[in-house]
Amino acid sequence: xxxxxxxxxxxxxxxxxxxxxxxxxxxxxxxxxxxxxxxxxxxxxxxxxxxxxxxxxxxxxxxxxxxxxxxxxxxxxxxxxxxxxxxxxxxxxxxxxxxxxxxxxxxxxxxxxxxxxxxxxxxxxxxxxxxxxxxxxxxxxxxxxxxxxxxxxxxxxxxxxxxxxxxxxxxxxxxxxxxxxxxxxxxxxxxxxxxxxxxxxxxxxxxxxxxxxxxxxxxxxxxxxxxxxxxxxxxxxxxxxxxxxxxxxxxxxxxxxxxxxxxxxxxxxxxxxxxxxxxxxxxxxxxxxxxxxxxxxxxxxxxxxxxxxxxxxxxxxxxxxxxxxxxxxxxxxxxxxxxxxxxxx
Amino acid sequence: xxxxxxxxxxxxxxxxxxxxxxxxxxxxxxxxxxxxxxxxxxxxxxxxxxxxxxxxxxxxxxxxxxxxxxxxxxxxxxxxxxxxxxxxxxxxxxxxxxxxxxxxxxxxxxxxxxxxxxxxxxxxxxxxxxxxxxxxxxxxxxxxxxxxxxxxxxxxxxxxxxxxxxxxxxxxxxxxxxxxxxxxxxxxxxxxxxxxxxxxxxxxxxxxxxxxxxxxxxxxxxxxxxxxxxxxxxxxxxxxxxxxxxxxxxxxxxxxxxxxxxxxxxxxxxxxxxxxxxxxxx
Numbered sequence: 001x002x003x004x005x006x007x008x009x010x011x012x013x014x015x016x017x018x019x020x021x022x023x024x025x026x027x028x029x030x031x032x033x034x035x036x037x038x039x040x041x042x043x044x045x046x047x048x049x050x051x052x053x054x055x056x057x058x059x060x061x062x063x064x065x066x067x068x069x070x071x072x073x074x075x076x077x078x079x080x081x082x083x084x085x086x087x088x089x090x091x092x093x094x095x096x097x098x099x100x101x102x103x104x105x106x107x108x109x110x111x112x113x114x115x116x117x118x119x120x121x122x123x124x125x126x127x128x129x130x131x132x133x134x135x136x137x138x139x140x141x142x143x144x145x146x147x148x149x150x151x152x153x154x155x156x157x158x159x160x161x162x163x164x165x166x167x168x169x170x171x172x173x174x175x176x177x178x179x180x181x182x183x184x185x186x187x188x189x190x191x192x193x194x195x196x197x198x199x200x201x202x203x204x205x206x207x208x209x210x211x212x213x214x215x216x217x218x219x220x221x222x223x224x225x226x227x228x229x230x231x232x233x234x235x236x237x238x239x240x241x242x243x244x245x246x247x248x249x250x251x252x253x254x255x256x257x258x259x260x261x262x263x264x265x266x267x268x269x270x271x272x273x274x275x276x277x278x279x280x281x282x283x284x285x286x287x288x289x290x291x292x293x294x295x296x297x298x299x300x301x302x303x304x305x306x307x308x309x310x311x312x313x314x315x316x317x318x319x320x321x322x323x324x325x326x327x328x329x330x331x332x333x334x335x336x337x338x339x340x341x342x343x344x345x
Numbered sequence: 346x347x348x349x350x351x352x353x354x355x356x357x358x359x360x361x362x363x364x365x366x367x368x369x370x371x372x373x374x375x376x377x378x379x380x381x382x383x384x385x386x387x388x389x390x391x392x393x394x395x396x397x398x399x400x401x402x403x404x405x406x407x408x409x410x411x412x413x414x415x416x417x418x419x420x421x422x423x424x425x426x427x428x429x430x431x432x433x434x435x436x437x438x439x440x441x442x443x444x445x446x447x448x449x450x451x452x453x454x455x456x457x458x459x460x461x462x463x464x465x466x467x468x469x470x471x472x473x474x475x476x477x478x479x480x481x482x483x484x485x486x487x488x489x490x491x492x493x494x495x496x497x498x499x500x501x502x503x504x505x506x507x508x509x510x511x512x513x514x515x516x517x518x519x520x521x522x523x524x525x526x527x528x529x530x531x532x533x534x535x536x537x538x539x540x541x542x543x544x545x546x547x548x549x550x551x552x553x554x555x556x557x558x559x560x561x562x563x564x565x566x567x568x569x570x571x572x573x574x575x576x577x578x579x580x581x582x583x584x585x586x587x588x589x590x591x592x593x594x595x596x597x598x599x600x601x602x603x604x605x606x607x608x609x610x611x612x613x614x615x616x617x618x619x620x621x622x623x624x625x626x627x
Contacts, residue, residue, distance in 0.1 A: 047522075050522075051525075052525060052526070072525050072526045072528075073525075073526075073528040078526060079522070079523070081519045081522065082519070083517060083519050084519075085517065085519035085520050085522065086523075087520065087523075087538055087542075088542055089542050098529075098537070099527035099528055102528035102529050146523075146527070
């Protein structure tokens with residue numbers, strides 16, 4: 001039985017549909033990320049799981065029990081918010097302990113549990129400080145502490161690192177992953193950062209326009225994107241797609257260039273062809289292309305190429321010396337070509 | 346032109362702003378200065394044309410006379426204190442939950458209700474004076490400080506609701522969501538989270554309500570006789586049928602405005618923050 005299950009869940013705000021027919025089953029102890037651009041419905045979905053938003057239609061089940069009408073407390077979820085949402089007038093200790101106070105726990109028990117959580121999150125020396133006296137990372141740790149102290153059945157994270165700088169974001173990401181490995185609590189994480197989603201999740205649900213476009217492991221999402229949207233949303237540098245048509249021989253023809261395919265498609269089908277930048281190699285063989293831009297980023301060099309099909313991105317290992325305007329050839333790994341049927345207008 | 350320069354302006358702009366502010370302070374402070382000066386002048390020097398401001402005419406006699414005949418003024422101050430504190434406490438106790446409900450809970454047509462509450466202030470006091478007098482007198486509550494406090498609530502409550510509603514609208518929704526996740530219901534969220542972070546606007550609203558009640562003259566005049574007379578009425582009584590002792594009247598006025606000024610000085614930071622926060626959204 002899934003720990004959390006969403007069955008045909010929809011949410012309407014007046015005439016605006018925020019989520020439509022969302023179906024998702026999360027196993028006990030699993031870490032699932034809702035990934036998508038802003039406005040795709042991921043936070044609304046999370047809020048509905050938390051009990052902070054009513055469900056317009058559909059059912060949310062926790063351990064098989066319908067929880068649509070239960071309050072957040074009755075659902076036993078803890079949540080970490082994007083803007084930390086710490087209580088500005090309370091010290092770190094009171095912020096962490098507030099939830100226990102609301103549950104009527106004995107002050108001594110609250111103190112013990114707060115101190116234990118604070119020690120685990122390296123907040124012990126800051127218990128008497130106000131949130132305004134903490135750095136962004138420390139505030140985020142307090143927010144996590146507030147969630148941890150409850151020992152809940154489910155953790156919900158709403159873009160918890162989006163206000164942190166890049167370095168701190170990486171650190172906090174590792175801390176949350178470690179925490180999950182240690183505690184094994186079922187977690188739903190919301191982010192618009194695909195790298196964050198890839199690095200932290202057991203499975204990712206890519207959302208677009210209120211729907212789940214694809215649900216799968218990070219590897220599946222990356223290597224076998226189910227839709228054009230998933231293919232272009234995931235991956236950095238971004239994948240470029242070229243319009244073409246399937247020939248009688250089962251290849252794809254883009255302009256005057258014919259590229260063989262490893263899978264069979266109906267001849268005449270209008271398609272878009274793409275390939276992840278790391279599966280492109282430059283050299284003597286392949287399609288003719290012209291170097292437009294060279295961007296070394298350390299471990300690899302991103303090369304933007306112009307070819308007959310438009311733009312092609314290549315990611316080459318290490319530092320590569322290429323001059324803009326240079327003529328080259330790009331070899332595309334046929335096993336990693338991505339093909340999407342084009343929607344007919 | 347640099348951004349900093351654009352923000353702060355050149356020396357000419359600075360001078361212009363400084364002069365403008367000085368003029369505004371002079372305009373606002375002039376009546377208070379004249380009040381203090383008048384309270385320290387002898388009657389003949391005060392009514393001379395022009396007033397004789399020579400040092401020899403300054404005296405504390407007006408103050409000693411007013412304090413010497415302290416019974417009326419003392420009672421007035423006590424009555425004013427009771428009325429103002431009672432009205433302010435009630436306005437906050439009723440206004441804060443009402444403002445919170447209108448700002449954050451799903452009250453249908455909250456904006457329309459808020460506007461209606463404000464619209465009650467558009468009616469001049471005199472329009473309701475006669476019906477109010479009839480109601481209060483039939484209830485046998487004429488010359489009663491508490492009934493006066495309740496009447497003052499009619500104009501204090503809308504202002505308190507509007508000041509606080511503006512602030513509550515600006516509280517990040519995440520804080521209330523966090524409280525809900527932490528197990529706090531609506532009342533616990535209001536009590537433990539919203540009220541403590543609303544101290545500046547609460548102070549601003551309280552000082553505003555207190556000053557309004559302290560200064561009110563018209564309703565106090567028609568709804569009190571002797572026992573419940575408030576400070577403004579006691580001061581007005583210094584104007585006699587045949588002679589007005591301006592110096593004593595001004596000395597009494599200085600004594601009566603002292604608590605209000607003290608309040609404003611003590612809570613000035615909260616008042617400024619409270620009004621500024623309240624104006625962010627409304």
